[in-house]
Amino acid sequence: MIRLIGPGGAGKSTVGAVLAHLLACPFIDLDRSFVEQHGDIDQFIASHGYQAYARANVEVYRTIVSDKYDGILALSSGFMTYPTAIHQCYAELRREIARSPTTVVLLPSLDLETCVVETVRRQLMRPFGRRDAAREEAVIRDRFGTHVSLPATKIGTMRPPAEVAAEIVARLPSNLVVP
Secondary structure, eight states, X not given: OEEEEOOTTSSHHHHHHHHHHHHTOOEEEHHHHHHHHHOOHHXXXXXXXXXXXXXXXXXXXXXXXXXXXXXXXXXXXXXXXXXXGGSTTHHHHHHHHHHOTTEEEEESOSSHHHHHHHHHHHHHHSSSOOSOHHHHHHHHHHHHHHHHHSSSEEEEOSSOHHHHHHHHHHHSOTTSOOO
């Protein structure tokens, strides 16, 4: 399993789909899986709170992993930033994800200011537009340190998705069989 992590707007879903095509394997977007099981994320958070959402999202992730999923998985933007005690299994899951040689952190840039500007631009272009620019900026600033400090491979996404996917393939451990 190749896990893609990073902030909203980093390109996880776009690159994940290209990567799945390139490797001839399935692609799952954790946000889409959550929506299929629980409905709209914003409505779920409004009704149940962010902590309940995070716990439920960890459960959705665990279901995918327990099915021995072998493909590309794009995690939710905040997945690696949940409080450790959010779920009884979360701390161990987080450690395993962060240390896996097939986990990739996608960020528009490894420079904070460039990453903030590009992430906000991308998020505001999305059709659902849940947040305003100030809120998007606050979220990326809050989560940037977590994403860059993870021991996983980091790749910049301010280029065509096919180039990002090709770099991911080139950086995969050599024992993985790729077509």
